[in-house]
Amino acid sequence: MAHEPPEAPSTGVPAPRLLPWSNSDGNPCYLIGDGTGPVSHIADNIESIQLGMADALLGHAADLADDPTTTAPQLRFLADRMAESLRDVTRIARSRGARLPAPAYDDDPEEEGVLR
Template identity: 45%
Template sequence: MTTPNELRLLPWSGPGDKPCYLSTDDPDGYMSRLADGIEAIQLGTARELLEEASEVLGNQDTSLDEMRCLAKELTGALRDIFRVATSRGHLRATSDPHESAY
């Protein structure tokens, strides 16, 4: 079992938007694979939104409502990506203490 400083931040929130953590010594276990899969989906969604944002921002006919919708979607994707980056940075720091975090 992992120690408290080796908990994995999961890519979803719990009740009250509180962070969820996984404690396991099996990186290939069901919950670890589930978290990996959700992180991959979140990263893919962010990439697609970035491409969409480039198109929308380049279109002079984009309405204010469309811009607000895009901003809301980008904010959600950024929140997800920040959680993934935090989790992966923490995992890397606990797996190799000599490797510097960026």
């Protein structure tokens, strides 16, 4: 179930940050701030752990793929963990992408999509 982040006010306030956890109802949590507070630091640490776990899973997947004795239950377990990790990494990407400034594209149709 995808939830869109709330609109950032046009008053110069930073866009809300999608946090790497959900509330007790499973809904996304957002933080409004400048990124320097304690909740931002906790979120940064959790994201770092999640990205590290994703990297470790990639290595484990390569090892299992190269091992001829790997069983179907092992592959299913790995696929489940990789799906969880992909959800985490996708959430991190959405969170970070939402906080980037909008790119300035050239209006020339001959150069569609060219950043200026």
